[in-house]
Amino acid sequence: MQPVPEVGDLVxxxxxxxxxxxxxxxxxRFLIRPVNGGCAWEAEPVDVQLATPMRELRARAAEINARSRRSLGG
Known part of the structure; x- marks a missing residue:
């Protein structure tokens, strides 16, 4: 059995x-929030794995960019 991710981990x-x-x-079931916001979805724990470092970097950059666009009104 794989470990439960910590809150905020990219999966x-x-x-x-x-x-x-x-x-x-x-x-x-795991509750997962999309990187760019929106409705969370549920997933079976056996289907969830921690994201690779490169995927995590890309996702975090996308989240920052989305926040920036929202704060600029776009």
Whole structure:
């Protein structure tokens, strides 16, 4: 069994290919928030793995860029 990610860890849902930030565990499923915001989704823990360092860097940069665009009104 793989360890539970920590809140804020970037993870990849291998069932869907989506990447997001781990938020919580609800009823035995992981709750993951999309990198660019939006509605969180649930994933089976066996389908979730920590993202690679390069994927994490790209995702965090995308999140910062999205926040910047929102604060600029765009």
């Amino acid at each position: 990849r849902d291998t069932a869907t290919g989506r990447v997001g930030f781990y938020v919580d565990t609800v009823s035995g």
